[in-house]
Amino acid sequence: xxxxxxxxxxxxxxxxxxxxxxxxxxxxxxxxxxxxxxxxxxxxxxxxxxxxxxxxxxxxxxxxxxxxxxxxxxxxxxxxxxxxxxxxxxxxxxxxxxxxxxxxxxxxxxxxxxxxxxxxxxxxxxxxxxxxxxxxxxxxxxxxxxxxxxxxxxxxxxxxxxxxxxxxxxxxxxxxxxxxxxxxxxxxxxxxxxxxxxxxxxxxxxxx
Numbered sequence: 001x002x003x004x005x006x007x008x009x010x011x012x013x014x015x016x017x018x019x020x021x022x023x024x025x026x027x028x029x030x031x032x033x034x035x036x037x038x039x040x041x042x043x044x045x046x047x048x049x050x051x052x053x054x055x056x057x058x059x060x061x062x063x064x065x066x067x068x069x070x071x072x073x074x075x076x077x078x079x080x081x082x083x084x085x086x087x088x089x090x091x092x093x094x095x096x097x098x099x100x101x102x103x104x105x106x107x108x109x110x111x112x113x114x115x116x117x118x119x120x121x122x123x124x125x126x127x128x129x130x131x132x133x134x135x136x137x138x139x140x141x142x143x144x145x146x147x148x149x150x151x152x153x154x155x156x157x158x159x160x161x162x163x164x165x166x167x168x169x170x171x172x173x174x175x176x177x178x179x180x181x182x183x184x185x186x187x188x189x190x191x192x193x194x195x196x197x198x199x200x201x202x203x204x205x206x207x208x
Contacts, residue, residue: 001013001014001025001027001037002027003027003035003037003114003116004029004035004116005033005034005035005087005116005117005118005119006033006087006118006119007118008063008078008086008087008116008118009063010060010061010062010078010089010114010116011060011061011062012025012037012058012059012060012061012106012114013058013059013060013061014057014058015056015057015058015059015105017056018041018056018057018058021041021042022041022042023039023040023041023042023057024040025037025038025039025040025057025058026038026040030141032117032119032140032141032142033117033118033119034115034116034117034118034119034140034141034142035115035116035117036113036114036115036116037113037114037115037116038111038112038113039057039058039095039106039108039110039111039112039113039114040110040111041057041108041109041110042110056105056106056107057106057107057108057112058105058106059103059104059105059106060097060104060105060106060114061104062078062104065080065081066078066079066080066081066086067079067083068099068104069085069149070097070098070099070104071147071148071149071152072148073147073148074091074095074096074097074098075088075089075090075091075147075148075149075150076088076089076097076104076149077149077152077153084156085149085152085153085156086118087116087117087118087153088116088117088120088142088147088149088150088152088153089114089115089116089149090114090115090117090142090145090146090147090149090150091106091112091113091114091115091147092112092113092114092115093108093109093111093112093113094108094109094111094112095107095108095109095112095113095114096108097114115142115145117140117142117143117150117153119140119142119143120139120140120142120143120150120153120154120156120157121137121138121139121140121143121153121154121157121158122138122139122140122143123136123137123138124136124137124138124157124158124161125138125185129187129189130187130189130206132189132191133189133190133191134187134188134189135158135161135163135164135169135187135188135189135190136185136186136187137154137158137173137176137185137186137187137188138184138185139154139186144177144181144182146177146178146181150177151173151174151177154173154177155170155173158173158188163190164188164190166190167194168190168192168193168194169188169189169190171194171195171197171200172186172188172189172192172200172205172206173186173188175200175201175205176188176205178201179201179204179205180205189206192206192207192208193207193208195207
C-alpha cells in the first residue's frame, strides 16, 4: 500500500500478525493533497487505554534516495538527497512510529492515523502590516497540525527567503503555531526584537 502526497509516497506494509488479527489499513486522500492512513484494529485486540499499543501494525519504507528524521514527538520528516525536508508525517490517535536498525515501524491503537503532506505552506505574501514590513504565512491544514515535523516544514518554507531567515522570525512562527493555530494567516515581522519565550507569548507573538 502506498500513501501519497504530491510526488512523495510512502510504502506501508501491514505486519503478518496485524493482518492475522483482523487489522486493516485504508488510505483517504484529503482535498488539499495530503493523505491519511487509517489503522483499524478489531475490538478484541485494542487496549482500552491504548497503552501500550496492542501490536506493530505496519512497517514503512521511504523512496530510494530519501532519508527519515524521526522527531521527539514521533512525527517524522522525509528528507531529500540534499538533506532538505520535502514532506512530513503527523501521527494521530496513539500511532507510535519507532526506528530500529533503520526500519520504521508503526504501533497503534484502533483509529490511529498517519497524516502525510508535502505542503506545509499554501502562500507567503510580503506586505506592510502592523506598522512595518510583514510576511503573511498561510499554512495548510497539515501545517497547522502542531507536530514537530509540521513546524519544521513550515519553517523550511519560510526561511527559504533570506529576509525571513532570522531567529526573531522563527520565534514568532513558533509562537503562532502554539498559540494561534487556527488564525487565517500568521503575520511575521523581521523588525521585531528577539525576546525570551515568556515575553513572546505574553505579547501575543508581537513583541515591540
